[in-house]
Amino acid sequence: MKDIVIEPWLVDETTHEFFIPEYIIQLAEEVLKNYDLSVQNMQIVTTKPDKGGAIWKLETKSGPKSLKLLHRRPTRSLFSLGAQEYLVEVRKARVPPIVKTKDEKSYVEAGGKLWFVAEWIEPLTPVTKDLEGARKLCYALGEFHRLSKGYVPPKQAEMASRLHKWPKNYEKMITKMSWFRNIAKYYPEMPASPPLLEVVDRFEEQARKGMERFLQSSYVEFVKQGTAHWGLVHQDYGWSNGQMGADGMWIIDLDGVAFDLPIRDLRKLISGTMADLYKWDATWVREMILAYHEANPITPELYELLMIDLAMPNEFYKNMKEVVYEPEIFLNEQTAQLIQTIVETDQSKWPVLAEIENDWKGVG
Structure with a gap:
């Protein structure tokens, strides 16, 4: 799967709401092998088919996590991942902490995109629309x-x-x-x-x-x-x-x-x-x-x-x-x-x- 490049995918009335091509699901499973996580369940929660991005919720033995496939160029994604780490580690901001890979990296590169795992913050509720x-x-x-x-x-x-x-x-x-x-x-x-x-x-x-x-x-x-x-x-x-x-x-x-x-x-x-x-x-x-x-x-x-x-x-x-x-x-x-x-x-x-x-x- 090394030569695969993730491309935007088509969705229409024949595909379900969170449809993702099979090769991306396989890539996600490959990516998760880089983490010391015991994943019991993976559920897709958001897709960006027109850009080639997705978010899964993971149920793991160490609590809920999110797996994100970032749709932007890897160099651009590095900018936002660096920002997320800075906000959490240096500034103690309330943004989700990034989970490190087995070899202490903040992300995995696969399919020409960056993937990362973060803590899934629970409970989170939208504020009232007033x-x-x-x-x-x-x-x-x-x-x-x-x-x-x-x-x-x-x-x-x-x-x-x-x-x-x-x-x-x-x-x-x-x-x-x-x-x-x-x-x-x-x-x-x-x-x-x-x-x-x-x-x-x-x-x-x-x-x-x-x-x-x-x-x-x-x-x-x-x-x-x-x-x-x-x-x-x-x-x-x-x-x-x-x-x-x-x-x-x-x-x-x-x-x-x-x-x-x-x-x-x-x-x-x-x-x-x-x-x-x-x-x-x-x-x-x-x-x-x-x-x-x-x-x-x-x-x-x-x-x-x-x-x-x-x-x-x-x-x-x-x-x-x-x-x-x-x-x-x-x-x-x-x-x-x-x-x-x-x-x-x-x-x-x-x-x-x-x-x-x-x-x-x-x-x-």
């Missing part, structure tokens, strides 16, 4: 960011940093707005094309104004402070990846961690939560920011950048960018409805941002 739950989630995120400062990746790991990418991200957002417009014009008969054409100018204007404010911000000064100063962002943090354990909040699924300004995680969490509420709520936003600030203080300059990032048309862009790939499938009735929901939610955003804009003035 303001109190949101506060706990934000405090845990702030704690994670603070504890991740000072991380130095292993020498052979590739550098995963998004610290310098903010201007490019915003430029891409502005550029894609004209793509959306052109595609909607090209497919005028599709249900979502008229509503998309109706609103794209508004969101493009938001992005342009945001870019102007961003260029006046302290961003360049922040970047000069370097990666170790800022620490890591989770990149996929939310109600499933921050959960309550017996001794406090745990953060799981660290495969995508990268260096960045920490408020990017906070912004994603806030705008995603507001999208779930279908309206922006000043109390929620304020309390979420304050809870985060208690764990990882936000300076007035960083708060200003958070406000700029919140004001960008993030939800519109995130939900519309798929149109580029398969417009004739994407521009359907469902997308027309989604556009309406995004527009309605967006209208409630501006009074909230105006209300909280000056909360941090004179603080510091």
Whole structure:
């Protein structure tokens, strides 16, 4: 099995929810031979067929563990594994400890990917989807960011940093707005094309104004402070990846961690939560920011950048960018409805941002 390279696999209505190709199951069994574990049961709990990743829960004589097949390049996976070890061993953070192989390694390479075993933390329960739950989630995120400062990746790991990418991200957002417009014009008969054409100018204007404010911000000064100063962002943090354990909040699924300004995680969490509420709520936003600030203080300059990032048309862009790939499938009735929901939610955003804009003035 030495020459096997793991590839993404196809799933369709004939395959069950957690289908995994047989050769990957065999590789998983080979990988486990590197561990001093008496495995009584293996159960698949997550798959990423489009990327070639998976997670199993293992029942062993020494308690439950997880076996993860990481879908990223091995050098990129080394970055996140190094981060997980740093957080556990150096910073005593509540993230799952990695189980070492028989020869004291943190991972096994097989099929051109990295695999690792970690402790399965039990019990873990999602926090309640209310303001109190949101506060706990934000405090845990702030704690994670603070504890991740000072991380130095292993020498052979590739550098995963998004610290310098903010201007490019915003430029891409502005550029894609004209793509959306052109595609909607090209497919005028599709249900979502008229509503998309109706609103794209508004969101493009938001992005342009945001870019102007961003260029006046302290961003360049922040970047000069370097990666170790800022620490890591989770990149996929939310109600499933921050959960309550017996001794406090745990953060799981660290495969995508990268260096960045920490408020990017906070912004994603806030705008995603507001999208779930279908309206922006000043109390929620304020309390979420304050809870985060208690764990990882936000300076007035960083708060200003958070406000700029919140004001960008993030939800519109995130939900519309798929149109580029398969417009004739994407521009359907469902997308027309989604556009309406995004527009309605967006209208409630501006009074909230105006209300909280000056909360941090004179603080510091």
